[in-house]
Amino acid sequence: MPKALVAEELLALVTPRDRAVTIAGDLTEEAARRGPVWYAGALAGVVAAMFFSAFGRAKVRTALMLAAGLAVWAMLYVSLRVGGLLLGVEALAAGPAPSSDVLPPAMLAYLGGTLAAASFLTGLVVGRAGAACLPSPVMPLAVFWATVAVAAFSADVAAGRPTGYCTLVYLVGVPAFYIAPLVAGGVCGARLARPAGLGIVR
């Protein structure tokens, strides 16, 4: 997927699509002289600025979206774990406690897979249901996960016990297993809603 298209889809989660297209065009034009690192930072900055601008105008609505997103995520995560139990793979997560902080690869794959699947499906469900809303209902949850990761990492640093493994979990695991699948699901959900003729005006 070309980076401008990715930018356009991400921007469409926080601003009407016609504006997302023109902003993605501006960023693409400027990235030709500033490079891909600037592009990624500028895109993240615009999405965050647009989200917090909308949050400032509708705090209660955003809080309700977050509560709904968390409820859907928890329900899906529990369902996936119950599904794992029925399929007989739950033993991967319920095995003996590892002697070190590092999880065994099979346990990590199982837990990471269920977390990522729950996040993607949450994005799909709430992204499709709230395709007419701006910002998209996946954004409060994505920002919440990012805040939790930063807060947990900061607490570890403040306590003077940041291990390499925990740092990896907060700074790589949370974006990889929670935020990226959630946003990808939200983009897919919004795209699924559009051709379905739901009368959506973004």
Added chain:
Amino acid sequence: MSRSNHLGEFEQIVLLTILRLGDDAYGVAIRDEIRCRTGRSTAPGALYTTLDRLEQKGLVSSRLGEPTPERGGRAKRYYAVSAAGAAAVERALRSYESLLEGLRIFEKKHA
């Protein structure tokens, strides 16, 4: 005057920049012009949220241009200052002039 008609410093800069650029006022050009004229580097997010806010207040309007290849086939959004926007800038500048006048008197007294 309602509170929404008061302009923040950055809103004034954006409106003046759009007026300077005339028909060529779109996102990249506005950021470049602000950097060139004020030496101030503007975050893209700050500019787009400000443009949205000014448009919601009715102080600027926007229209789509033609798609261009260097933008991946995406159109530019050109901005123009409305009559209400020009009046708001004028009011803000008159306030500044009034404040500066006071400062000149102060300087003369203590020279």
